[in-house]
Amino acid sequence: MAVEMTTLTGLEPRSFWGHFEALTRIPRPSRHEEPVIEHVRAWAAEHGFELHQDAGRNLVIRVPATPGRESAPVVSLQGHLDMVCEREPSSPNDPAEGRIALVRDGDWLKADGTxxxxxxxxxxxxxxxxxxxxxxxxxxxxxxMTVAEEVGLEGANAFDGSLVEGRVLVNLDSEEDGKLTVGCAGSTDTWVRVEASRDAPVADAVALAVTVSGGLGGHSGMNIEYGRSxxxxxxxxxxxxxHATVPFRLVSLDGGKSRNAIPRDAAAVVSVDGAREADLxxxxxxxxxxxxxxFSKTDSGIDVTVDAAESTSDPWTDAATTMLLDAIALVPTGPLAMSPDFDGLVETSTSLGEAMTDGxxxxxxxxxxxxxxSALPEVxxxxDAVARLAGGELEVKHNYGGWRPDLDSPALAALHASYEGLFDEEPxxxxxxxxLETAVIGDKVPGLDMxxxxxxxxxxxxxxERVSIPTVERFWRLLVAFVDELSKPGKDT
Structure with missing residues (x-):
């Protein structure tokens, strides 16, 4: 499949960057991966590769061995088709519509506003x-190739494990050069839902929009340790x-765009007596x-602004406003415990990813x-206590358990040797x-070495978001050397 090269012209490996650029032109938000699925399907057909799709829409493409390696064990390479489609409000680009404008910034590749x-x-x-x-x-x-990874690993949870023939699974979704990952955290989604009474605004009330912006945001797992806003x-x-000094009533409060991203933006509409507007x-x-x-050290650009607004809804009552603001204050967010196994690694955390007003x-x-x-029940x-104190209810969705490290893994030993041989240093x-989807797939296919x-x-x-161009080349070399090592005659993983 010929791929036009533009911003990435001259980068190696050429084929990798060509496919990457093609993906930036294809809409692939979570749960709406059909365009990229068809892209992969056409590519597989062009090369004569056998393709299977399960009921969860996940893909498995079988690639024959190169000559002389036919008797080697089957190796599964795994990644996800979807992406988080965030954008700056002022950006003309939108990943959800297949508009990602690539920008090279020295040794880094990033996108313009998305x-x-x-x-x-x-x-x-x-x-x-x-x-x-x-x-x-x-x-x-x-x-x-799984779908809907960014929304609770839904694709992996729906994956048909019987399609897997390999005993080694190589996940290609890590984000730190020089590190070999052998474990990950499990996760649980919760929704605190509180319904509260509304009433007509006071006479001469004005509506104001209070907006928070400028935070760095980031991944609510990988970046939670930085203490960002x-x-x-x-x-x-x-x-x-x-509210403690100037009474007002809350009309709405919304924020966040993705459950697994630290919210960068949030906005509320409040109703206040016109005579107290300046005070508020x-x-x-x-x-x-x-x-x-x-947050001066972690989010120096954070800002809170107040502007005039129009409100078409009655505000929540005084008591409801107090109760809802208390609930937000009580919801924990951030690191809660550090790992006893790996220095500097967060063991347990929670992140308030989205707030939504609906009626x-x-x-x-x-x-x-x-x-x-065993730590999650306390969180x-x-x-649940927040929901009870606010007179609401809690919905809980357990997504998957943790992937426990196996430091005696043969795959780890082979990858470790490949890394040392290539780069003359310890990973x-x-x-x-x-x-990581390994946690879910490993449960579905017992005995996988991951x-x-x-x-x-x-x-x-x-x-x-940005990716280091030189480390992509290192990643590629390691992948090529690793699948070679795993398939050498006499190799048994």
Whole structure:
């Protein structure tokens, strides 16, 4: 399949970058992956590869071994087709519509005003480039391309494990160069839903829009350790502190765009007596100044603004406003425990990812993670307490358990040897505080020997996402050497 090269002209490996650029022109938001599925289907047909699709819409492409490697064990390469489609409000580009404008910034590749989709376009492009290059030795391969990874690993949860023939699974969805990942956190989604009474606004009331913006955001697992601001929590704090001195009534509160991204933006509409408008503006600015100082080292650009607004809904009552702001204050967000196995790794965390107003109801959607399955019940209990105290209810959806490390893994030993042979240095063996599909697929296919690695990707799930070009080349070399090593005559993994 011929791929036009533009921004990426001259980069190696050429085939990889060609496939990556093609993916940036294809809409692939979670749960709406049909265009990219058809793209892969056409590519597989062009090369004569056998393709299977399960009821969950996941793809498995079987790639024959190169000559002399036919008797090698089947190796499964795995990544996901969907991406988080975030964009700056002012950007003309939109990944959800297949409009990603690539920008090269020195050794980095990023997108103009949107997420880049290196998470996990890197995996899909690498699998396609490797499979079609007959000069690269490998045994039989199966390319596992899942859907809806970014919304609770839905594709992996629906995956038909009987399609897997390999005993080694190589996940290509890691984001740190030089690290070999052997474990990940499990996760649980929760929704605190509170319905509260509304009433007509007071006479002469005015409506104001209070907006939080400028936070760095990022992945709510990989970046949670940095202590970055959460726009929903910032908005709740600013309103709650202002409400203590200037009464107002909340009309709506919304924020966040993705369950697994730290919210960068949030907005509320409030109703206040016109005679107290100036007082409320001043009280919010006082709160905002304190908040900006609190996050001066992590989110120096965070801002809280107040503008005139129009409201077509009655505000919540005084009591309801107090109760809803208290609930937001009580929802925990951030790291809760550190790993006893790996230095500097978060073991347990929770992130308030979305706030949504729908009629009389406010919904607070959190994603809680832990590599210690026994730690999550305490987090869920805290969120249940929030719902109870607010007179609401809690919905809980357990997504998957953690992937426990196996430091005696033959695949790890082979990858470790390949890494040392290529780069003459020791890799770092670690786990990640994020969800990898290995956790789910490993449950469906008992006995799989699993490993994960990738290039350096920073700020995934945000418009600041970028991938290091030199580490993509290192990632590619390691992948090629690893599948070669696994398929050498006499090799038994």
């Amino acid at each position: 997420t880049l989709g290196a998470d996990d376009g890197v995996a899909i492009a690498a699998m396609m480039a490797l499979a079609e290059d007959a000069s690269l030795p490998h045994g039989p391969l199966e390319l596992l 959460n726009a929903i929590k910032v908005l709740g704090r600013a309103l709650r502190e202002a 503006r001043a009280a919010i600015e006082t709160a905002a100044a304190t908040i900006r100082d609190a 009389d109801r406010l919904t607070l959607h959190s994603l809680s993670r832990s590599s210690n399955d 869920i209990a805290a969120l 770092i063996v670690t786990a990640v505080h994020a969800g 490993i994960s690695f990738g290039p350096q990707i920073e700020a995934p799930h945000s418009p600041d």
